[in-house]
Amino acid sequence: MLVEKKTVKLVYPFTTESGFVIAQPQVAYEEYGTPTGPVIMLCHGGLSSHHAAGKHAPTDMQAGWWDALVGPGKVFDTDRYRILSMNALGSMFGSSGAAEIDPATGRRYGPTFPDVSVRDQAHFIKAFLDHMGIARLHLMAGPSMGSLHTQQMAALYPEVVGAAIAVATAGRMTASGMAMHHFMINACKGDPEFADGWYEPGTQLFGVKMIWQVMRIYYTSEKIFRIKCFDPISHKPGAQRMRMDATRRFLMVGLENGIAEYDPNALITLTNSVNTHDLGDQFATYEEGVQRIRCPILLMNIDHDQEFPLECAQELASILNAVRPGQATERMIESAWGHLACVLESEQLSHHIGAWMKAQNL
Amino acid sequence: MLVEKKTVKLVYPFTTESGFVIAQPQVAYEEYGTPTGPVIMLCHGGLSSHHAAGKHAPTDMQAGWWDALVGPGKVFDTDRYRILSMNALGSMFGSSGAAEIDPATGRRYGPTFPDVSVRDQAHFIKAFLDHMGIARLHLMAGPSMGSLHTQQMAALYPEVVGAAIAVATAGRMTASGMAMHHFMINACKGDPEFADGWYEPGTQLFGVKMIWQVMRIYYTSEKIFRIKCFDPISHKPGAQRMRMDATRRFLMVGLENGIAEYDPNALITLTNSVNTHDLGDQFATYEEGVQRIRCPILLMNIDHDQEFPLECAQELASILNAVRPGQATERMIESAWGHLACVLESEQLSHHIGAWMKAQNL
Numbered sequence: 001m002l003v004e005k006k007t008v009k010l011v012y013p014f015t016t017e018s019g020f021v022i023a024q025p026q027v028a029y030e031e032y033g034t035p036t037g038p039v040i041m042l043c044h045g046g047l048s049s050h051h052a053a054g055k056h057a058p059t060d061m062q063a064g065w066w067d068a069l070v071g072p073g074k075v076f077d078t079d080r081y082r083i084l085s086m087n088a089l090g091s092m093f094g095s096s097g098a099a100e101i102d103p104a105t106g107r108r109y110g111p112t113f114p115d116v117s118v119r120d121q122a123h124f125i126k127a128f129l130d131h132m133g134i135a136r137l138h139l140m141a142g143p144s145m146g147s148l149h150t151q152q153m154a155a156l157y158p159e160v161v162g163a164a165i166a167v168a169t170a171g172r173m174t175a176s177g178m179a180m181h182h183f184m185i186n187a188c189k190g191d192p193e194f195a196d197g198w199y200e201p202g203t204q205l206f207g208v209k210m211i212w213q214v215m216r217i218y219y220t221s222e223k224i225f226r227i228k229c230f231d232p233i234s235h236k237p238g239a240q241r242m243r244m245d246a247t248r249r250f251l252m253v254g255l256e257n258g259i260a261e262y263d264p265n266a267l268i269t270l271t272n273s274v275n276t277h278d279l280g281d282q283f284a285t286y287e288e289g290v291q292r293i294r295c296p297i298l299l300m301n302i303d304h305d306q307e308f309p310l311e312c313a314q315e316l317a318s319i320l321n322a323v324r325p326g327q328a329t330e331r332m333i334e335s336a337w338g339h340l341a342c343v344l345e346s347e348q349l350s351h352h353i354g355a356w357m358k359a360q361n362l
Numbered sequence: 363m364l365v366e367k368k369t370v371k372l373v374y375p376f377t378t379e380s381g382f383v384i385a386q387p388q389v390a391y392e393e394y395g396t397p398t399g400p401v402i403m404l405c406h407g408g409l410s411s412h413h414a415a416g417k418h419a420p421t422d423m424q425a426g427w428w429d430a431l432v433g434p435g436k437v438f439d440t441d442r443y444r445i446l447s448m449n450a451l452g453s454m455f456g457s458s459g460a461a462e463i464d465p466a467t468g469r470r471y472g473p474t475f476p477d478v479s480v481r482d483q484a485h486f487i488k489a490f491l492d493h494m495g496i497a498r499l500h501l502m503a504g505p506s507m508g509s510l511h512t513q514q515m516a517a518l519y520p521e522v523v524g525a526a527i528a529v530a531t532a533g534r535m536t537a538s539g540m541a542m543h544h545f546m547i548n549a550c551k552g553d554p555e556f557a558d559g560w561y562e563p564g565t566q567l568f569g570v571k572m573i574w575q576v577m578r579i580y581y582t583s584e585k586i587f588r589i590k591c592f593d594p595i596s597h598k599p600g601a602q603r604m605r606m607d608a609t610r611r612f613l614m615v616g617l618e619n620g621i622a623e624y625d626p627n628a629l630i631t632l633t634n635s636v637n638t639h640d641l642g643d644q645f646a647t648y649e650e651g652v653q654r655i656r657c658p659i660l661l662m663n664i665d666h667d668q669e670f671p672l673e674c675a676q677e678l679a680s681i682l683n684a685v686r687p688g689q690a691t692e693r694m695i696e697s698a699w700g701h702l703a704c705v706l707e708s709e710q711l712s713h714h715i716g717a718w719m720k721a722q723n724l
Contacts, residue, residue, distance in 0.1 A: 244544075
């Protein structure tokens, strides 16, 4: 499936919770499937782009991150649905964010781009839908940060979101994930080359290379390092040195390409934003905030995920089902890939999503 | 208890497995207790010093890391035992290592100091004991890296080590711990100020500040961040922002003092060394290597430790007890502090160590 990069400028300015006005908001997005079908909106993970499916050119090495789920006859069936995938507010892949041009100055926003919250990002999705003339989503779905956007949209706009799928998720940010994000922010801001956010665009900060390695450890699991670096090396003299080499390589695989497109200012915006996530904020209780979600929702966490353990999905499901029995369905993804399973375990994802959509008559 | 910093130069040169000759080996150590008593040897954790107990001056803020275990009437009873605590080979607190002077050049070894293995470090302990005229250890004990030295000494010199206590331990290095160490090495070597290891002594690398924050996350647990940063802040509007601030602070607490004495070259030596740990290396099977340990051994891992999970101690105990039933005793430390519990949970450590020593007639 060949797909096109699209960008749209919204007509109305967008104002964040903190009062910052983005005069000419811009949304980068992709569209797949049947233009007249019911609309499915996909939201991407924190440091991913909105390139969820297909390839931009036949020579691309890799397809989008949920390519196994999007296509003819797949669970997000392009023969039936109109599927949109948009770049989040504050991200680095074409929507309004630190890497984009501030029309007031003619240069990139850089560190002047404001902190945004997950609520801001949900309102931004709504602004995009309004611009596109889409009043209702048949379904909204996303992994990791995209799952938070999905939840927050469902909570803020229950009349818009018909059903929701949240993979690797929580109703409020976890403590260890928040700590990891603070490390990431410090690793950007503390790097001498960061230059208070006015680094030359394209600069690959040493701090970002470190972030990448820590992410490889934190967003996977001990088990995947064992499978990849230890198990293939059988017991013999010097085996431990060979395991050390294999571990070093696995830690670094993909780093150069992986960080090539990371913009440190945007990385700060995004991690800060995810840290704000709390469905209960501004409500008398956390439960009250969660229970604003009224649509059917499928929650899938991963058994080895260090950022969003299984309990996070279980907690959400039990709070929702306490008032609307059967509203939330919870499924476990089993994977040594840890958090990354939210895009890598496509067979399990397809299986659970397909079964749930059928049961919900979606 | 006031204690003295001591240093001794060994008479004989020390040769590492890789063939590097340390012409004038030096050992920094401390000594507590009764000079004529049975000898207990303590080994420190990776980035700790050998300052295990007491204070150097009455005005010191903190006592040594196992102070709760060492003293009159404590489990390592200074009224009964002679207790030695020595700085490991390659460490940065006074024993031969990258930060010390190379007598051949008159300047610090820096990056010319060789890679060492846990076996090298065990042989170095033996060289120190020989120098001190100590033929037999009543007991050897240590947390984290010190537990690896304890195990390896017991395996290499079964006639020397009478009994062993290993806290936060494994018979071979774990995959996630190894990956974390590689990150730490890269964070030192990749820092522009590292200057191929010829940085100005005392330079506080940005990379080391990053390591410190990642260690705060990896060597503790999600639970301690929840207890310290989330639980004290009750639900109210803006609570999530307050939790973010608390998390940011907890991530940074102690950083300045914590890294003041870290020497990046030594940090590389030590993490490389721990990565080599494999009791089975050079033996037909892992089990055969482990079973060279013949003394009674107490193994204590921590329920929330990400580097050395409970299974590591269980594995060791079952391999040992398979040939010598009752040789190994395994106890669990329960702690949200994760790996750091190996020095912080002094009540549980005292309790289990005291009971075990009594049962073993130590």
